[in-house]
Amino acid sequence: MSTNLPSTLLEAKAVAKHFGGVKALRDVSLTIRRGEIYGLIGPNGAGKTTFFNCMTGLYVPDGGAFTFDGAPLVADAPQHAAARGIARTFQNIRLFGNMTALENVMVGRHVRTRAGVIGAMLNTSATRAEEAAIRQRAIDLLHYVRIEDRADDLAKNLSYGDQRRLEIARALATEPKLLCLDEPAAGMNATETEELRELIEGIRHDGTTILLIEHDVKLVMGLCDRVAVLDYGALVIEDVPAVVQKDQRVIEAYLGA
Amino acid sequence: MDIFLQQIINGLVQGSIYALVALGYTMVYGIMGLINFAHGEVVMIGTLVTITVAGSLINAGMPVLFAGLAGLGVSVLICMALGWGLERIAYRPLRNAPRLTPLITAIGMSIVLQNLAMMIWGRNYLTFPPLLPKINFELAGAHFTAIQVFIVVVSGATMAGLLALIYRTKLGMAMRATAQNPAVASLMGVNINRVIAAAFVIGSALGALAGVMVGTYYEIAHYQMGFMLGLKAFTAAVLGGIGNLAGAMLGGVLLGIIEALGAGYIGDLTGGFLGSHYQDIFAFIVLIVVLMFKPSGLFGEKTGDRA
Amino acid sequence: MNKWFNPRSAFGVTLIAVALLGLPFVAAMGGQAWVRILDFAILYVFLALGLNIVVGYAGLLDLGYIAFYAVGAYTWALLASPHFGLHLPIWVILPIGAALACIAGVLLGSPTLKLRGDYLAIVTLGFGEIVRIFMNNLNAPVNITNGPQGITLIDPVAFGDFKFSGNTQLFGLTLSGPMKYYYLLVALAILVVIINLRLQNSRIGRAWQAIREDEIAAKAVGINTRNIKLLAFAMGASFGGIAGGVFAAMQGFVSPESFSLMESIMILAMVVLGGMGHIPGVILGAVLLSILPEALRYGVGPIQMALFGKMMVDPESLRMLVFGLALVLVMRFKPAGLWPSPERKRELGEKQAEGKA
Structure with a gap:
């Protein structure tokens, strides 16, 4: 990692996506900085995976734009996202x-x-x-x-x-600049989750920025530098875990449930 | 203008036959994702059985109406048994096999049935006994026959009956449920084996009926007739969106009309360069063009990528 | 692979080479017709391995493969026969044939390769029929293909003065036309085997298999699925074009009849019945399915005569009947093919275990 690079790796500006009448994403804006582990959480159906799919080119967003690594990310096909340096894993593992x-x-x-x-x-x-x-x-x-x-x-x-x-x-x-993990801990026991935590920290330590979508709040809060919360397709808050955990809206929307 | 109307009528008749055969393909495909290549041969056997049964009854001095109905009845029964047997013997053991395995089996069965038919009925063209009186009608300069009216009316009624069966009965519901998700359907107490067998049996009955219509219409039959007919009907099913019953019906009628219009006008369109013997390519060109813009057929469900 | 026989060992290679070299002389004892049957078996090996790239590696169900073979055959027929009075040499025609077939593949593939499996199958099938119908009818008003009569008196393969038709004396041995073609075809087949092997373990080959396994995941790791699929299609088509050219030259005659849908289906059956994606399996499938109908042609009649003293049923339909039954039975008892790759065999074992559970 070089210090002359701008600190922002990925910026989403007012990204919107709807399926028929359902608004899966409502003008979501967020910023991922170089070298951090960024958590994206929210209840089921909050739009986490939709956001992910828009970013990696699997869906074409209906509004808004992404900037990645200093240039616009034209998310028209997944293979372009990979070439630009965005890699992903899938919620329901997709191996060959x-x-x-x-x-x-x-x-x-x-x-x-x-x-x-x-x-x-x-x-x-x-x-x-x-x-x-x-x-x-x-x-x-x-x-x-x-x-x-x-x-x-x-x-x-x-x-x-x-x-x-x-x-x-x-x-x-x-060789991604940004590694996106879609619920990597789903279905794992405590030992496996702990091993996964170590692996993710190691990857970040070796210089890859990580976007983590997770259900396991404990894992996210313990691992991430910053966390964004989605609810009903809208961004609720984007901050360090300590602040997010105390936010009343988040507790209502997600943690309190 | 009268050519136009004439070709529409011809196309409607041919299309009704395509539609009936297409239903057999689409039901089986919708439920188990298999292209039953042998379905065209079932239709062929339906025609040839009718020739034998109705022909010999007429020779024995029976009334034509009785002979026709008996021929139809016997051929429907034989084809139903054939469809059931095909599923039971050839396809059922392959439910968990790789995707292309049942396709090769279907091709093998198609070869077997064709050559069985050749052994039984010989390699020559057979004359279909005249079961319907030759009455001609004229409407706005277009000619059509009682046989044509019969084909359109009977296939329309049959398809209405099939829709009622699928959407109004318990068996129909079970079939629709199995098409959606066989695992869940079986958890809900649907007997998958029975549903699949039913799809084959019903499809074969429709095929036999279509076979009788083809014979009545063209007045000749041949052991190889099922192949091209099956191919066109399958094309119609895909055109309409395979797995979709209404799609198969509309796709069949549409294909028949397009072919008839194409054959009628291709000479004018190409300045005489291409003649009506290019009729057969219309089906495929239309299919390719439609699928380029509607990848799941005209009325097929959109199946998007899911992450 | 068997433990006692490794085809990569020096002994294995020698054994295979001797067998391949000697085979036509053995076949010739039964008459030149048998050498011709061998020729076709090898030609089908070539075709099946070309289709294997499309179906076996990339997982694209192509039912119109014969169209590319037809393009190659007609290219040769038109450029090396009295029909247009052209007699171009092989190193001009064969690349043209391969290139035209390749272009046809790209033309068909680029709008249709986004279609799901069975839709692609019917579109390719339709394309094959379109090509055949055009060849059948392009004799009027301008006579291009000579219609259903086909094109005759096509030049044989020749390198300079060395022609592949007629007898040649070599080292005291008499080599007949079919025997010379046999060696040419074996050389071509070895070439296509090597290409298949090399592609299988290459960057592109892995990309094909990845698309076959999971197209979305393949896209996610940056594979341009559209282009890579098109590449498989174009490569398969080119092989078809080359095979078609050799076919035309070997037969000296082409007509649309040789390029029916049944031929496409037959080549697909060779790939699947042998063991999709597994080179030895595909070779076995091609050899078996091309020789079996011929063997039956010679076997069915005499056996009937011996058993019943007269012809009970038409031998032609009986042999096809047996052939169809053979397809059904092999698929019933060897659903992954006669000689599947070890991985696929394992996969199927598990699937069946699941099915029973």
């Missing part, structure tokens, strides 16, 4: 089930590598070198999330916790 764990991470290198069909068919030295680099990086990432011993297992045969880790490794393979 019939590919090995290693291959899953190798796919994650796609957007940062260039070998084409011709190179592959001719098996050129450049292609072979790139392929070796992809493999090595993928192995390193499996080590990083500590599932290296499952490298050759099919992704769908991994345990739930390992699948979560694999999905994070795959996302990291795209």
Whole structure:
């Protein structure tokens, strides 16, 4: 991380999205700073995942705009978001089930590598070198999330916790500036959640900004530098956990429930 | 102008037949996501059985009306049994198989049925016995026959009956529930096996009826007739939005009319470069164009990506 | 792979090479017709491996594959026959055929590849029919394809003065036309096997498999799914175009009849019945399904004569009946194909266990 970079990594300005008559997002504006762990919480159906999908290009927002890394983020297709440096995991894990764990991470290198069909068919030295680099990086990432011993297992045969880790490794393979985790602790027991907390802190420590969408309030409050709360598609508050926890509106909307 | 009206009438008749066959495809697809490639052969067998039954009864001196009804009845029953057997023997064991496996089975069954039919009825064209009197009508310069009226009226009535069955009876509700979500439907006490079998049996009965209509209309039949007919009908089902009953009916009628108009006007449109033997490409060109703009067919449900 | 036989070992390679080299001489003992059957088996291996890229790797259900084969075949037929009086050499025609097939693939694919599986299947099927109908009818008012009669007297494959038709004496051996084509086709097939293998474990190959597994997740890691799918489609089409060219040259005759929907379905059946996405399986599927109907052609009649002393049923329909039944039975008892990749086999085992639970 360099100190001359502007401190804002992602800025959302008045982002709106509706499905038919349902307003899933009402002019949500928020700012994620470089190097922080930013939490996004809210009750079920508050619009967290919709926000996420708008940002990563899966949905096209009906209003508002995103600025990412100093330039407008034209969220028209997910692959562009990945190329810009936004990686994500999914609430209901989406791995390439019939590919090995290693291959899953190798796919994650796609957007940062260039070998084409011709190179592959001719098996050129450049292609072979790139392929070796992809493999090595993928192995390193499996080590990083500590599932290296499952490298050759099919992704769908991994345990739930390992699948979560694999999905994070795959996302990291795209060299993201912003890593978005959609409810990574869902369905995890206390030990697994604690291990996940350590992993997320480690990733931030190594220089990747993290956006965390979570239901587990304890995890979010303990882990995040700042937290935003969504309710009925609108932003309630965006502040440090200590302030958010005491906010009356948040308690009513979410914590008090 | 009279050509226009004439082609609309011809298209409506052909389209009614497509619609009946398309329903068989769409019901099975809607419930189990399978393209039953053998459905066209069921229609063919319906036609050929009618020829044998009605033809021999007429030769035996029975009244034509009786022979026709008996032929229709026997062929509907045989096709229902055939549809049931297909599902039970060929498709049911493959419920948990990879997606393309039942498709290859369907193709295999299609080959089997075609060649069985060739062994039984031979490789020559067969003449369909005249079951309806040849009466001609004229309306605003367009000609049509009693047979055409019969086809449109009977298929209309049949489709209305099917809609009533699907939306008014318990079996229909079970079928709709299974199409939505088989796992939940079975938790609610729906017998999935029965529902799927019912879809095959009903679809085959409609196919047999369509087969009799094709025979009456064109007056000839052949063991290979089911293939192209099935293909067109499936196209119609996709055009309307596969899995959607009303879509299959409208898609069928629409396809028939487009084909008829296309065949009638293609010569004028291309300055004589392309003739009416290009009729068969209209179905596919329309299909490709429609799907480019409406990826789930004209009346299909939109299935968006979900994260 | 079996433990005692590894095709990558020197011994394995030698064994395969000797078998491939000797095979046409063995087949020739039964007559040149059998060598021709072998030729077609290898041609189908080539076609099936081309389709395997589209269906097996990228998971796109293509029922109009034969259209690209037809484009290649007619390209050769028109550029190397008395029909237009053109006799271009192979290194001109074959690339043109592949390129035209590739363009056809892109033209069909770019508007339609966003369609879901079965919709794509019917659109490709329709495209195949459109191509066939045009070939059947483009004989008037301007005679381009010569309509249903087809184009005859097509030039054979030739490198300089070395023609692939007719007999050649080589090292004291007499090589017939079909035998020479056999070696050409084997060389092409080996090439396509190598390409399949290399693509399978490449950046693009992984992207195809990722799309097959989960398109949304593939997009999320930055794969441009539209372009990558189009690439699979275009590659498969190019292989089809090359195979078509060789087919036209080998037969010396093309007509629309050879490019029916049934042919598309047959090639798909080879891929699925053998074991989708698994190269040895696809090869096995192609060889079996191309030889089985021919073997039945020679077997069904005599067996009937031996059993009943007369022809009970038309041998032609009986052989197709047996063929159809074989498809149904293999799918019933080997739903993942005769020789699936180890991963798929495991997957299916679990699925069935779930189904029973």
